[in-house]
Structure formats: structure tokens, C-alpha cells
Amino acid sequence: LCIRDRVGDVRQAGLDKVPLAELHVPYGRPWGDNGMVLVLRTGGGPEGLTPALREVVRRLDSDVPVHRALTMEQVIEQSLGMRRLVLWLLGGFAVVALVLSSAGLYGVISYLVSQQTREIGIRMALGARSADVLWLVMGHGALLAGAGIGLGLAGALALARVLESQLYGVTAHDPLTFGGVAALLGAVALLACWLPARRATRVDPLLAIRSD
Structure with missing residues (x-):
């Protein structure tokens, strides 16, 4: 031959x-x-x-x-049919997780605002501006969101090799992917915090102080 x-x-x-x-x-x-x-x-x-x-x-x-x-x-x-099906399913689960996490964060911040209504009223009665109250509530939400995103990134980095067999042309630790997802989660989290924070700025100081 x-x-x-x-x-x-x-x-x-x-x-x-x-x-x-x-x-x-x-x-x-x-x-x-x-x-x-x-x-x-x-x-x-x-x-x-x-x-x-x-x-x-x-x-x-x-x-x-x-x-x-x-x-x-x-x-x-x-x-690539089966692989794309798996990735579409993972993407769908990711969207559901994003919606649930946003709803959960919104609920937590709303609950904190309701528990701090009296404190917010006292702050506004003593001269605190609406912007100060807004940043106060947003700060609590940003702290929770930052901790959640940090833990999520750590877990994703640890489990990235599980998905490595389903990827082609991109590494399991692609920095652009991790950065983009973290930025998206941060934006959604800030939006979920902004709604109850905006409601907190409308608290009537007199009604808040008189409330039990």
C-alpha cells in the first residue's frame, strides 16, 4: 500500500x-x-x-x-441539534431563575421598607431628603445583590467544568460571559430595589411616626 x-x-x-x-x-x-x-x-x-x-x-x-x-x-x-436543545433548556431555566430572584429581591426590599417605615419617617422629619432615603434603601438592596452575585459567580466557576462538554469555540471560564451575566443580574437587581426605594421616598413623616 x-x-x-x-x-x-x-x-x-x-x-x-x-x-x-x-x-x-x-x-x-x-x-x-x-x-x-x-x-x-x-x-x-x-x-x-x-x-x-x-x-x-x-x-x-x-x-x-x-x-x-x-x-x-x-x-x-x-x-448540533441535541446540544442546542440542551443549551436552550438551560437558557430557559436561567431566565426563570432570573425572574424568581428578581421577584424575591423585590419582596425582601419591600418587606424591609415596610419594617423601617417609622425610621424613614423620623429621618425625613429630621431633615432627610428623598434622595437620602432613596440611597439608603438602594444601598441595602445593592448589598444583598452584590453578595448574591458574588456567591453565584463562585458557584458558577466551581461548576463550570460540568458544562464544558456542551461548549464549542468558547471556554468554560469565559470572562466576557461571566461579566455580562453579572452585569445583567446587577441591573435587574437594582431595578427590583428601585421600585420599593421610590415608594419609600413618598412616606409621609407624620403618618410614619404615628404608626405603631
Whole structure:
């Protein structure tokens, strides 16, 4: 057996798998496969060439069936189908978690504001401005959000290797991804804090002081 040429690596097992060692042999040899994969490069849209390709193959050998005529984009889509489904499910769970965490943070800050109504009224009666009350409530919310985001990032870094097998073209510790998610969570958390903080600035000092 004489090996004349070497060809480039072919990722048969998947885009994220290391190319395996392969040997190309002439079609029809006893040790070869009975099937054949034909790849064509076109200058235009490949979809309209399928009928012409089938006709050419039929003229060469009418006993050779042609099946699974796909574009390269369709081949890649099929190879990534299950992985994209998993990532879509994870993304959906992440959105649900974001909504629940925002609702929980909003509830906690609202409860704190209701418990500190008398204190807020006294502060405003002594000359505190609405902006001071706003920053006071937002500070409590930012502290809780910062602690939650810090713990979440630590947990994500520890469990990142679990998702590493589902990623391609990006590392499990991509700083842009972690930074973007942290910024998004921080923005949502501040918005959830701003609503009860804005309500706290409207507290009537006299009613707050007289309340039990």
C-alpha cells in the first residue's frame, strides 16, 4: 500500500471532538466502505442543484441510490441539534431563575421598607431628603445583590467544568460571559430595589411616626 497524499483533518465524530486517524482508499476496494459521501462546492445556492445531481448519478449508475442530500449548513445544524436543545433548556431555566430572584429581591426590599417605615419617617422629619432615603434603601438592596452575585459567580466557576462538554469555540471560564451575566443580574437587581426605594421616598413623616 502506497500513501501518496495527505489530506486535512476531518471532524467525523463532531465539531468538538479531536479528529481521528483515518485512511482514504479507492472506492470499490474490498476493505473499503460500501457507501460514499460526495461533497460539492457551488458558486451559488446549493438547494437547486439536488435534482441535477440525482440525474447525473442516475446516468452514471442507475443502481446507486442518492439519499440525504443536504447542504453543509444543514449537516452542521443536525450535528448540533441535541446540544442546542440542551443549551436552550438551560437558557430557559436561567431566565426563570432570573425572574424568581428578581421577584424575591423585590419582596425582601419591600418587606424591609415596610419594617423601617417609622425610621424613614423620623429621618425625613429630621431633615432627610428623598434622595437620602432613596440611597439608603438602594444601598441595602445593592448589598444583598452584590453578595448574591458574588456567591453565584463562585458557584458558577466551581461548576463550570460540568458544562464544558456542551461548549464549542468558547471556554468554560469565559470572562466576557461571566461579566455580562453579572452585569445583567446587577441591573435587574437594582431595578427590583428601585421600585420599593421610590415608594419609600413618598412616606409621609407624620403618618410614619404615628404608626405603631
